[in-house]
Amino acid sequence: MSQRSVATVRPVEEAEATGRVAAIFADIKATKGIDFVPRLWKVLATNADLLESTWARLKSAMHPEALGRVSKLDPLTREIIALAVSATNGCSYCVNSHTAAVRKLGLDVEALGEVMAVVALFNSTNALAEGYQVEPDVFPPAE
Amino acid sequence: MSQRSVATVRPVEEAEATGRVAAIFADIKATKGIDFVPRLWKVLATNADLLESTWARLKSAMHPEALGRVSKLDPLTREIIALAVSATNGCSYCVNSHTAAVRKLGLDVEALGEVMAVVALFNSTNALAEGYQVEPDVFPPAE
Amino acid sequence: MSQRSVATVRPVEEAEATGRVAAIFADIKATKGIDFVPRLWKVLATNADLLESTWARLKSAMHPEALGRVSKLDPLTREIIALAVSATNGCSYCVNSHTAAVRKLGLDVEALGEVMAVVALFNSTNALAEGYQVEPDVFPPAE
Amino acid sequence: MSQRSVATVRPVEEAEATGRVAAIFADIKATKGIDFVPRLWKVLATNADLLESTWARLKSAMHPEALGRVSKLDPLTREIIALAVSATNGCSYCVNSHTAAVRKLGLDVEALGEVMAVVALFNSTNALAEGYQVEPDVFPPAE
Amino acid sequence: MSQRSVATVRPVEEAEATGRVAAIFADIKATKGIDFVPRLWKVLATNADLLESTWARLKSAMHPEALGRVSKLDPLTREIIALAVSATNGCSYCVNSHTAAVRKLGLDVEALGEVMAVVALFNSTNALAEGYQVEPDVFPPAE
Amino acid sequence: MSQRSVATVRPVEEAEATGRVAAIFADIKATKGIDFVPRLWKVLATNADLLESTWARLKSAMHPEALGRVSKLDPLTREIIALAVSATNGCSYCVNSHTAAVRKLGLDVEALGEVMAVVALFNSTNALAEGYQVEPDVFPPAE
Numbered sequence: 001m002s003q004r005s006v007a008t009v010r011p012v013e014e015a016e017a018t019g020r021v022a023a024i025f026a027d028i029k030a031t032k033g034i035d036f037v038p039r040l041w042k043v044l045a046t047n048a049d050l051l052e053s054t055w056a057r058l059k060s061a062m063h064p065e066a067l068g069r070v071s072k073l074d075p076l077t078r079e080i081i082a083l084a085v086s087a088t089n090g091c092s093y094c095v096n097s098h099t100a101a102v103r104k105l106g107l108d109v110e111a112l113g114e115v116m117a118v119v120a121l122f123n124s125t126n127a128l129a130e131g132y133q134v135e136p137d138v139f140p141p142a143e
Numbered sequence: 144m145s146q147r148s149v150a151t152v153r154p155v156e157e158a159e160a161t162g163r164v165a166a167i168f169a170d171i172k173a174t175k176g177i178d179f180v181p182r183l184w185k186v187l188a189t190n191a192d193l194l195e196s197t198w199a200r201l202k203s204a205m206h207p208e209a210l211g212r213v214s215k216l217d218p219l220t221r222e223i224i225a226l227a228v229s230a231t232n233g234c235s236y237c238v239n240s241h242t243a244a245v246r247k248l249g250l251d252v253e254a255l256g257e258v259m260a261v262v263a264l265f266n267s268t269n270a271l272a273e274g275y276q277v278e279p280d281v282f283p284p285a286e
Numbered sequence: 287m288s289q290r291s292v293a294t295v296r297p298v299e300e301a302e303a304t305g306r307v308a309a310i311f312a313d314i315k316a317t318k319g320i321d322f323v324p325r326l327w328k329v330l331a332t333n334a335d336l337l338e339s340t341w342a343r344l345k346s347a348m349h350p351e352a353l354g355r356v357s358k359l360d361p362l363t364r365e366i367i368a369l370a371v372s373a374t375n376g377c378s379y380c381v382n383s384h385t386a387a388v389r390k391l392g393l394d395v396e397a398l399g400e401v402m403a404v405v406a407l408f409n410s411t412n413a414l415a416e417g418y419q420v421e422p423d424v425f426p427p428a429e
Numbered sequence: 430m431s432q433r434s435v436a437t438v439r440p441v442e443e444a445e446a447t448g449r450v451a452a453i454f455a456d457i458k459a460t461k462g463i464d465f466v467p468r469l470w471k472v473l474a475t476n477a478d479l480l481e482s483t484w485a486r487l488k489s490a491m492h493p494e495a496l497g498r499v500s501k502l503d504p505l506t507r508e509i510i511a512l513a514v515s516a517t518n519g520c521s522y523c524v525n526s527h528t529a530a531v532r533k534l535g536l537d538v539e540a541l542g543e544v545m546a547v548v549a550l551f552n553s554t555n556a557l558a559e560g561y562q563v564e565p566d567v568f569p570p571a572e
Numbered sequence: 573m574s575q576r577s578v579a580t581v582r583p584v585e586e587a588e589a590t591g592r593v594a595a596i597f598a599d600i601k602a603t604k605g606i607d608f609v610p611r612l613w614k615v616l617a618t619n620a621d622l623l624e625s626t627w628a629r630l631k632s633a634m635h636p637e638a639l640g641r642v643s644k645l646d647p648l649t650r651e652i653i654a655l656a657v658s659a660t661n662g663c664s665y666c667v668n669s670h671t672a673a674v675r676k677l678g679l680d681v682e683a684l685g686e687v688m689a690v691v692a693l694f695n696s697t698n699a700l701a702e703g704y705q706v707e708p709d710v711f712p713p714a715e
Numbered sequence: 716m717s718q719r720s721v722a723t724v725r726p727v728e729e730a731e732a733t734g735r736v737a738a739i740f741a742d743i744k745a746t747k748g749i750d751f752v753p754r755l756w757k758v759l760a761t762n763a764d765l766l767e768s769t770w771a772r773l774k775s776a777m778h779p780e781a782l783g784r785v786s787k788l789d790p791l792t793r794e795i796i797a798l799a800v801s802a803t804n805g806c807s808y809c810v811n812s813h814t815a816a817v818r819k820l821g822l823d824v825e826a827l828g829e830v831m832a833v834v835a836l837f838n839s840t841n842a843l844a845e846g847y848q849v850e851p852d853v854f855p856p857a858e
Contacts, residue, residue, distance in 0.1 A: 262556050274548055
């Protein structure tokens with residue numbers, strides 16, 4: 001037996017999925033244009049309500065066109081934000097997943113380095129602003 | 144006397160700056176096209192080496208054109224990353240500063256909401272991937 | 287004019303809300319049994335899709351009974367989790383909001399201290415486990 | 430030689446423990462009702478004062494009954510808080526350990542999903558409150 | 573009435589403290605050599621067990637000499653670590669408190685800038701190591 | 716094929732490095748007094764500007780003597796700060812790297828435990844100060 005399991009719960013495999021879970025698995029693959037269900041979703045399927053509400057949120061934020069909405073952000077920008085958040089939080093699963101996504105959307109290794117330079121920079125300036133407790137400059141609220 | 148100081152150290156005001164600090168203050172205003180020195184830089188000026196190395200890093204990551212480099216990321220994308228990192232870290236100074244920057248670069252309140260939707264989403268999926276300790280799906284390393 | 291705005295965007299006040307936003311504001315008040323719309327929701331209303339998807343997620347996770355679901359977690363436990371997450375992340379708005387919620391649900395100041403003792407403890411043991419890079423003990427995945 | 434050590438320091442194994450360390454190891458097993466010393470404690474034993482003060486803190490916060498105190502929080506709620514903090518911080522060792530603990534205390538996979546839904550939700554609303562710098566609603570301090 | 577309270581709970585003022593709380597307040601002032609009880613401790617006093625266990629931990633880690641122990645770390649190094657952790661976590665109360673402490677121990681503003689330079693640097697390299705998911709170089713465990 | 720790559724990008728090996736990258740690799744080894752290039756730098760070399768600006772920042776903060784500057788912080792204190800930040804952020808690569816560095820600079824396992832005790836303590840008091848939203852005590856800004 002392997003000493004390292006794939007998660008703290010046993011994922012629901014595609015072959016086992018029925019009803020609502022199977023329908024969401026199918027929607028994930030169709031919406032994302034991929035031929036497998038990423039492991040995170042198979043894990044979330046251990047609670048169908050969690051799977052459903054997480055997928056609804058992701059579809060709304062990342063695939064607005066699938067819901068008939070026009071977005072002001074392009075797909076690459078959205079995936080870059082996802083990668084920036086995941087690098088900042090240090091989430092292995094998420095960094096791997098969103099690096100693959102930005103690569104698929106055309107970001108090359110050189111440009112990935114530019115993204116990381118910005119992520120690294122602001123993790124340091126955030127620490128400086130907090131470390132010196134700098135009060136915000138005054139800007140009017142955005143209307 | 145105000146009970147709340149603007150920082151844990153007394154900022155170096157523009158009128159006091161001399162030598163290396165004055166030169167960097169001037170470069171900050173010129174490079175960013177603004178007519179004041181943001182408070183963070185006035186605080187960092189309490190240690191000229193810190194001011195210099197932080198500004199060199201920011202100039203490299205955020206103003207590559209000022210260094211004669213061609214970037215694959217546009218300025219708005221870079222500021223969006225900065226905002227995503229700052230929101231994730233909960234840095235007040237930084238959120239205020241980068242919200243002002245994305246607004247100046249044309250992002251309206253509706254689109255800001257789209258950015259925040261993505262930032263919020265991935266802070267939650269990061270927690271899920273970590274909370275269930277999901278092992279990464281396998282992707283080849285990017286070349 | 288106050289130097290501190292209430293947010294980086296101008297909140298949508300209840301009196302201004304129409305259509306989808308007004309309906310969600312009404313649902314928030316009815317579901318939570320409160321007579322005002324908390325400021326976070328008025329800020330999210332600057333992007334109706336963000337308001338809608340965030341509220342849908344919160345309703346699913348925190349008010350399952352309003353969706354006809356039977357939950358294995360009681361409302362106080364859910365609010366305690368919210369407070370633990372918010373204290374860990376250092377989110378002012380959220381700590382204030384969830385402290386008020388646990389108080390309303392009957393947690394007294396003494397018991398709040400017990401919650402904080404646990405939150406504080408595990409923020410320290412998390413740092414120890416990470417600071418020494420301790421490999422997990424082996425447990426079977428939960429079925 | 431394995432490329433992956435179990436920690437950055439060599440843990441103190443039970444067979445090696447003497448004096449104060451052996452006594453604390455015995456108390457850990459007795460208080461927690463387990464038949465092994467979890468690896469974190471074996472690592473902390475490399476500094477007996479650290480082991481002692483960490484265990485004292487954990488015993489106080491998590492096993493008040495062992496100290497003759499009456500707690501207003503039940504053991505499952507305390508372990509759920511531990512899991513929520515650990516998922517938010519992304520601590521592998523801790524998530525594994527506290528998932529095992531909540532499972533042993535009777536939380537099934539479905540209910541674990543409810544916990545994770547709440548943890549995920551508030552990691553996202555925390556990012557929104559910070560990302561928009563929403564000022565707290567006004568509540569009186571808890572007495 | 574002020575709109576901003578000093579905490580989510582009403583602190584226990586020195587004049588109100590009795591018994592165990594009064595004794596700990598006295599020990600805090602004597603051990604730290606200060607003539608007031610910092611607000612954090614007055615807040616923790618709302619739960620005497622929390623106050624006691626937190627103070628025991630702090631005394632053990634920060635004032636080993638008061639417990640008759642010989643430490644290999646000097647007081648300034650310990651306060652610098654406290655400041656580095658607090659800046660990284662973005663804790664206002666703590667940054668203010670530990671900046672005052674390092675100042676009192678003789679660290680000048682120039683040297684504070686050196687500390688912040690290191691804190692800022694490693695918050696950025698941490699983000700890079702996580703953002704690229706770099707596997708650790710191999711080192712033997714410390715004996 | 717291994718299921719776990721060493722990073723999300725293919726590192727630039729020393730044998731492949733040319734021009735600016737080779738020069739920085741040589742400077743890293745000479746400045747740090749080591750005979751290999753740590754993996755993080757080989758990964759950053761996938762974008763030469765990122766490698767250059769990160770190394771310039773690290774050299775300035777960690778090796779001021781190599782730049783002819785006199786520092787008020789000794790090398791061990793700087794590495795201890797690095798370790799404290801990395802433990803707080805939970806960065807595996809960084810904890811491993813800086814633990815090796817403090818060990819090389821003479822910190823023994825007992826003293827490492829003292830560092831970890833301080834890091835752990837303030838991660839818990841940070842959570843308490845945030846969890847109760849304690850307002851800072853008033854101190855004058857450092858001059």
